[in-house]
Amino acid sequence: MSLSTALERLAKYRTNNTRASQKTFEQGCLILKSGPTTKLGDEGWAFLEQLALASIDVGRLDISDECLKQLAEKFPRSPRVDVLTGIRMEATESPETVLQYYGELLEEDSANAAVWKRRISVIRRTGKLEKAVEELSLFLDTFYTDVEGWLELADIYSSCNQYTHALQALSHALLLAPQNPFTFLQFAETAYTSGDLPLALKMFLLVVEMGERGASPDAPPTGIQIRAWLGVKLCARRLVYSPHVSSASDTPVPKTIKLIDELATERVLAAYGGQKETGSKHVTDWLASR
């Protein structure tokens, strides 16, 4: 694995927000050992931050200390380095110490979104979900366009089975990132879990439509389209047998529900009917059952 390919891969992880900590750690250590990171230029500092986070995740606090030392030397009073120091403290100190540290940082600069997010993360980790939700709502009132924050709020509500509030948080995320089919899929699956089948069906069909722009209609579904078609089949199957189910959001059931059911069956079979046939028998059994 050459240095330049490793650097490229790590840069791709950074742009895609991937959290593959073990791989990042292995490749990052190679780069760290190969020489001083000053010769990497501007990218070297972002790489050090990424390696520090990955090594804390993996448990190698010695490597993260080294990265942190280099970053602190170069950027003495930077808020980003302060956040990284805080994360390093989270790994060893008690939550109260860490919360006090973050509180001090927020007193100095109350508009520091990253520190506020870490504080909320620590509060959630210690189990005080009500307080976490309160702080997160305050944060989102201030920084409305933070899609991450809305997704985190939806996750906290879903973990407590409060699906209506989760759907409300997800709808804000949908407003902010309407081109992202993954959020629509999460919305559809949350709606299905909360029992609102017509709404879930509508959202699954939206995900399908978003993926079809530009793809040929006869090709078998790939990626999250398979998940969306499975969701359509799940909803359509129940709605065919009981078409007058009540919907909490007053979404009407489509009149062509039988046709949608057939289409979903055909699409799921197309997705799993390839040469590899991994699980196609299970899928056909499931489709044939009630």
Next chain:
Amino acid sequence: MDASRTPFPTLIMTGRLFLLLATLAIFHAAYSTYEHLSHLKALGRPGGSLPQSIILETLVGLVLGILGASLNAPELKEITWASEMQKHKIDEMDSRLGFASFVTRGRNILSSSSKSSAKEIQ
């Protein structure tokens, strides 16, 4: 440019050939113009017009250059959101790294001190 990655390597070769020919044609026409003008100056008729062949050579160089540059262009990239979203995975889109908890089981399983204690237990 890696010719093995493009679908039509012959097009790229043709494009580069055209560009080369166009460059040579332009340089040759420029040199001929210079020679012709110095010839006219030597004969004492400095305001004479250029011969047709040089103008034709320049125009041929222009056409070949345009064709060569178009054929030599890199592959077109996708611009739709749908194609962009195809490349991502759910874990990437839902990672929420600003809120991620870095206090995980990883440090108990993967750190070196825990490996030695695991050996002691065995």
